[in-house]
Amino acid sequence: MKTGETISFAVDIKPLFRERDQRSMKFAFDLWEYDDVKQHVAAIGERLRDGSMPCDGAWPQEQIELFQRWIESGCHRSVRLRESESIASRRMHGRLLSR
Numbered sequence: 001m002k003t004g005e006t007i008s009f010a011v012d013i014k015p016l017f018r019e020r021d022q023r024s025m026k027f028a029f030d031l032w033e034y035d036d037v038k039q040h041v042a043a044i045g046e047r048l049r050d051g052s053m054p055c056d057g058a059w060p061q062e063q064i065e066l067f068q069r070w071i072e073s074g075c076h077r078s079v080r081l082r083e084s085e086s087i088a089s090r091r092m093h094g095r096l097l098s099r
């Protein structure tokens, strides 16, 4: 990831979770699903930081920091989706104002 670029789930975060992680954690949440990760982001961040997850060995520091920066920068889903979301919300806002 280059500096200054948006950190997104689709590009930067999802690929950090191996198939083993996704399978093992399905009982609690789906690590390959943005909505699930977002909903459990605090617990996930805590377990990554304290090194207790993944169960077979902690992440390297730079991966933990990337995950942390993703949280701090607002948990973007993907660059493209966010753009379309903001267009949709502007349209919606316009409709509400013109009523």
Ligand code: HEM
Residues within 6 Å of the ligand: 017, 020, 021, 024, 025, 028, 040, 043, 044, 047, 048, 053, 054, 055, 056
């Ligand atoms: C990056 C990968 C992973 C993340 C972020 C992660 C995260 C978490 C979190 C947040 C919990 C607490 C869930 C809750 O209490 O609702 C948890 C529990 C658990 N995880 Fe993972 N996990 C990962 C990978 C794995 C792997 C590879 C295994 C083992 C094969 C595993 C096995 C478990 C088990 C058995 C629990 C329940 C017991 C406990 O809370 O320690 N996880 N994990």
